[in-house]
Amino acid sequence: MTQQQAELSPETVLAQIKANGVTHVVWLPDSETNWLYLLMKADPTIELIPVSREGAAFSTAAGLSVGGKKPIILIQNTGLMESGDSLRGWAIGMNIPVVLMVGYRGYTRHGVIQDTAATYTERFLNAFDVDYYLIENSEDAERITIAFNEAERTQRPVAVLVGDEYHGFNR
Amino acid sequence: MIDMTDMLNVFQNYRGDAIVISGRASKNWVNISTYEKRDVPLGDPAMGGHASFAFGLALANPDKKIVLFDSEGDVLMNMGVLTTIAEVAPPNFYHFLLDNECYATTGGQPVPNAQNVAYDVIASGSGYPSAHAFDNLEDFTNNVEEILSNPGPVMVALKVNPEIENEPIGRRRRWQTRTRDQVIEDLQEELGV
Numbered sequence: 001m002t003q004q005q006a007e008l009s010p011e012t013v014l015a016q017i018k019a020n021g022v023t024h025v026v027w028l029p030d031s032e033t034n035w036l037y038l039l040m041k042a043d044p045t046i047e048l049i050p051v052s053r054e055g056a057a058f059s060t061a062a063g064l065s066v067g068g069k070k071p072i073i074l075i076q077n078t079g080l081m082e083s084g085d086s087l088r089g090w091a092i093g094m095n096i097p098v099v100l101m102v103g104y105r106g107y108t109r110h111g112v113i114q115d116t117a118a119t120y121t122e123r124f125l126n127a128f129d130v131d132y133y134l135i136e137n138s139e140d141a142e143r144i145t146i147a148f149n150e151a152e153r154t155q156r157p158v159a160v161l162v163g164d165e166y167h168g169f170n171r
Numbered sequence: 172m173i174d175m176t177d178m179l180n181v182f183q184n185y186r187g188d189a190i191v192i193s194g195r196a197s198k199n200w201v202n203i204s205t206y207e208k209r210d211v212p213l214g215d216p217a218m219g220g221h222a223s224f225a226f227g228l229a230l231a232n233p234d235k236k237i238v239l240f241d242s243e244g245d246v247l248m249n250m251g252v253l254t255t256i257a258e259v260a261p262p263n264f265y266h267f268l269l270d271n272e273c274y275a276t277t278g279g280q281p282v283p284n285a286q287n288v289a290y291d292v293i294a295s296g297s298g299y300p301s302a303h304a305f306d307n308l309e310d311f312t313n314n315v316e317e318i319l320s321n322p323g324p325v326m327v328a329l330k331v332n333p334e335i336e337n338e339p340i341g342r343r344r345r346w347q348t349r350t351r352d353q354v355i356e357d358l359q360e361e362l363g364v
Contacts, residue, residue: 019321024230049230049259051223059220060255064228066355068364071227088223089217092356 008164009138010036013101014043015027016144020099020156023069024049026057030076030103031102033162054079055086058157061098062090066131077161087157088127097151099144100159107163125159132159172332173308176271179203181308182238182267185316189236190227190358195269195276199334207344212347219248222266224276229264232362233308236263238318239311243270243290244282250293253326257298262322266294271333279335293325306330 013036014160017025026049040046043105051057054075061071066114080087091098106115108165113119126134133149144160151158176199183203190209191295197212204210213224225239246253246268256264272285282288291304302325305311305320311329318325338341349357 009337026227033191047230049227049255051255052213053249055217056223056249056252056255059217059223060227060252061268062220062230063224064231065227066224066358066364067228069227069231085217086220089215090220093216094213094351133222136359 004039007137008135008141010039012138012141013144014039016141017072018043020145020148021070022046023170024064024071025034025074026051026060026064026071027074028052028054028057028076028079029167030079030105033074053082055083058086059081061142062094062096063131064092065096065098071098073098073100075100077105078117081117081120081124084124084128087130091157092128092130095155096157097155098157099147099151100157101144102159102161104134104161104163107161109163121161130157132161134161134163136163172306172329173311175199175331175334176203178311178329179310180332181312182315185319186238187236187319189238189265189319190228190232190361192221192228192239193239193244194221194240195242200240201259201346201348205228207348208361211354211358213351213354214347219245221245222249222256223252225266226252226259226261226264229261231260231284233263235362236265237261238265239267241266241268243268243272243288244274246290247282253297253299255293256324262324265319265323265327266324267327267329269329269331271331273333273335275333275335278337279333290328291326294328295346299324299326302326302328304328
């Protein structure tokens with residue numbers, strides 16, 4: 001595998017987002033997504049909606065979705081855990097078919113985790129019965145489409161965990 | 172202080188075909204509204220989220236007027252959303268805030284610094300291009316038509332009498348006439364979604 005293949009390219013992620021008809025990206029910055037942010041900002045087909053607390057992303061996405069648009073939520077795992085009640089009430093409770101791309105802070109491929117943000121991420125999603133897919137490099141990117149399809153089929157939120165903290169989105 | 176039912180009766184005269192997310196005013200509004208399918212009483216999916224939900228709905232439907240009856244307790248819980256609304260500035264978004272200075276549905280305990288918070292000032296400071304505050308029905312009545320005829324986003328902070336509920340939730344009178352799923356279905360039919 002080449003170095004390029006081992007990285008998660010933001011262009012590939014954006015292509016997945018566009019291929020799935022996303023109209024709005026509801027997001028709060030994290031260390032994984034800056035380069036993706038710059039690409040999205042330059043794309044006229046996607047509207048970026050900045051929030052200042054992740055819980056607001058779920059209710060905003062619910063309004064967009066009920067109103068006929070297709071949002072995606074882009075946040076970090078720390079903020080996801082802060083958002084439990086909004087995830088429960090506004091996304092699961094309102095049957096919102098939304099994909100949340102979650103920066104997996106603290107994730108390591110070898111499994112020795114020293115950051116509790118990572119320790120509790122999958123446990124948190126399991127507690128809310130939210131399915132999730134892990135992407136670590138561009139070869140995994142089609143899992144984003146799998147997540148979109150599952151969200152649509154189940155009318156529930158589905159998570160994509162972005163386990164590429166150090167070399168993908170921040171060039 | 173303004174009586175909430177009196178205020179809603181005045182608002183009804185100028186509602187037109189606006190979508191109304193009735194929030195904490197739902198149990199009053201349900202008896203006043205004459206356009207039920209454009210009413211969105213969601214109950215309380217998760218406290219603090221009504222403003223961002225209504226904001227999202229406004230973005231998705233820029234040709235529809237979106238009116239929200241929010242509360243000060245909700246806004247205090249999610250105040251950062253005011254900056255998001257102000258940045259994106261949907262002109263079809265009308266943000267009414269019912270400030271009864273307490274958590275009425277849990278027995279009337281005061282919200283933090285209950286009598287000393289100016290929500291219109293907070294909205295203006297967050298970047299809302301327009302914000303108003305009313306503490307009597309006459310002033311509200313004299314201004315609501317013009318507020319609704321101008322573009323948003325606008326904050327209308329209203330000091331209202333608390334309607335405190337002390338009955339255990341299970342014993343309270345149900346005001347809902349539709350399930351939440353039916354509310355969404357009716358709304359989407361109106362929106363053509």
